[in-house]
Amino acid sequence: MKILFLDQSGKPGGAELCLIDIAKPYSDRALVGLFADGDFKTLLQQHKIPVEVLAKQPIKVQKQSNLFQILASFIQLVPLLIKVTKIARKYDLIYANTQKALVIGALASFLAHRPLVYHLHDILSLEHFSSINLRVAVTLANIFASLVITNSQASQTAFVQAGGKAELTEIVYNGFDSKKYQISDVEIQKLQQKLELQDKFVIGHFSRLAPWKGQHILIAALAQCPPQVTAILVGDALFGEQDYVQELHQQVAKLGLENRVKFLGFRADIPQLMSACNLVTHTSTAPEPFGRVIVEAMLCGTPIVAAKAGGAMELVEHGVNGFLTTPGEPQELAKVINTCLEDIEITATIADNARNMARQRFEIATINQQIAQLLFSGKIDLSNTEVVDFEDAQD
Numbered sequence: 001m002k003i004l005f006l007d008q009s010g011k012p013g014g015a016e017l018c019l020i021d022i023a024k025p026y027s028d029r030a031l032v033g034l035f036a037d038g039d040f041k042t043l044l045q046q047h048k049i050p051v052e053v054l055a056k057q058p059i060k061v062q063k064q065s066n067l068f069q070i071l072a073s074f075i076q077l078v079p080l081l082i083k084v085t086k087i088a089r090k091y092d093l094i095y096a097n098t099q100k101a102l103v104i105g106a107l108a109s110f111l112a113h114r115p116l117v118y119h120l121h122d123i124l125s126l127e128h129f130s131s132i133n134l135r136v137a138v139t140l141a142n143i144f145a146s147l148v149i150t151n152s153q154a155s156q157t158a159f160v161q162a163g164g165k166a167e168l169t170e171i172v173y174n175g176f177d178s179k180k181y182q183i184s185d186v187e188i189q190k191l192q193q194k195l196e197l198q199d200k201f202v203i204g205h206f207s208r209l210a211p212w213k214g215q216h217i218l219i220a221a222l223a224q225c226p227p228q229v230t231a232i233l234v235g236d237a238l239f240g241e242q243d244y245v246q247e248l249h250q251q252v253a254k255l256g257l258e259n260r261v262k263f264l265g266f267r268a269d270i271p272q273l274m275s276a277c278n279l280v281t282h283t284s285t286a287p288e289p290f291g292r293v294i295v296e297a298m299l300c301g302t303p304i305v306a307a308k309a310g311g312a313m314e315l316v317e318h319g320v321n322g323f324l325t326t327p328g329e330p331q332e333l334a335k336v337i338n339t340c341l342e343d344i345e346i347t348a349t350i351a352d353n354a355r356n357m358a359r360q361r362f363e364i365a366t367i368n369q370q371i372a373q374l375l376f377s378g379k380i381d382l383s384n385t386e387v388v389d390f391e392d393a394q395d
């Protein structure tokens with residue numbers, strides 16, 4: 001099956017990293033069309049997945065855009081739509097991986113007579129989107145999509161609550177290659193030395209720097225922990241959140257934590273860094289749609305404490321394979337950090353449970369098989385396809 005994947009971003013966020021794994025089995029007969037240039041394109045090329053930047057300028061609509069801003073951007077979308085429609089005719093299926101990709105993908109699917117799959121990586125609620133954005137996404141998905149793959153039960157529920165048709169949806173979690181998360185002790189020690197983290201209790205936070213990812217919650221919690229507790233903040237402001245970055249630095253200075261917080265920026269060695277941590281924290285203040293970082297920490301065998309909302313609650317069972325704390329509550333987080341510091345053995349058992357569970361639930365080969373089964377299921381009208389080879393797609 002020849003698939004045209006569409007994604008609006010040039011930057012490697014979680015939805016984009018997930019797409020790399022999904023597109024890979026189809027790479028000899030697929031194209032990833034991006035609406036912006038950037039490091040994501042380079043990553044796709046490194047994975048030998050055909051990629052083309054289809055838009056000359058990034059689309060200006062934001063998650064919180066109003067009706068006027070959306071209409072104004074429509075003119076900008078026309079050349080892109082024409083281009084995508086033309087390309088779509090050479091493919092059997094359009095697979096939209098983000099909201100703007102859904103808008104273009106839906107219209108192109110109509111014009112080119114190709115079925116549309118929408119992979120929903122977001123919780124479609126007013127906490128994350130403007131109401132007009134929500135309505136556009138749900139309406140287009142309802143009318144044009146043959147299948148809506150949601151990255152968690154939480155994303156599925158929000159889609160239906162926003163008016164989305166439940167019968168279109170299927171939940172598929174992100175998949176991971178667990179081998180990539182097995183890091184040798186030698187490698188871990190080298191990295192700890194390089195970052196001057198030996199003899200410290202290291203907490204890692206692995207998210208892009210954005211207010212709702214809640215790095216400020218970790219910094220506030222750190223102030224309530226003993227001095228050997230140190231934090232590394234891994235990730236960059238991918239979508240222009242420079243004010244928040246400044247606020248974080250100011251907060252660190254105000255609390256006198258300069259020697260205990262390191263900003264490492266965007267890194268490609270996540271498994272190594274997570275393995276070098278004693279604990280990984282996830283502190284999103286709004287419900288996390290899925291939370292790749294939670295599963296990645298589990299696969300590294302590093303204990304995880306996550307914010308109790310959204311998809312995170314489908315991944316973590318408190319006290320069994322990790323810890324959950326109320327979103328936006330630094331005091332509660334500090335308490336869990338201090339427990340992990342003291343009850344080393346119990347925490348190690350919990351991390352072991354998590355690793356075993358994550359290997360069983362999220363192995364990429366199984367997840368890709370689930371997706372292939374859905375793509376070849378009766379839900380999608382493939383009467384325009386050239387070759388339908390289910391075995392091929394599972395490779």
Ligand code: UDP
Pocket residue numbers: 012013014015017206207208234235236265266267268270290291292293294296
């Ligand atoms: N990540 C990365 N480098 C960084 C910070 C994060 O590669 O410096 C990766 C991280 O390992 C995870 C993804 O970015 O796979 C973030 O996905 P998640 O689902 O946690 O959150 P999102 O940013 O997509 O909302």
Ligand code: GLC
Pocket residue numbers: 013014015018121122151174288289290291292293
């Ligand atoms: C989005 C979500 C994140 C999820 C990722 C992959 O970026 O914010 O929670 O893990 O997509 O599905």
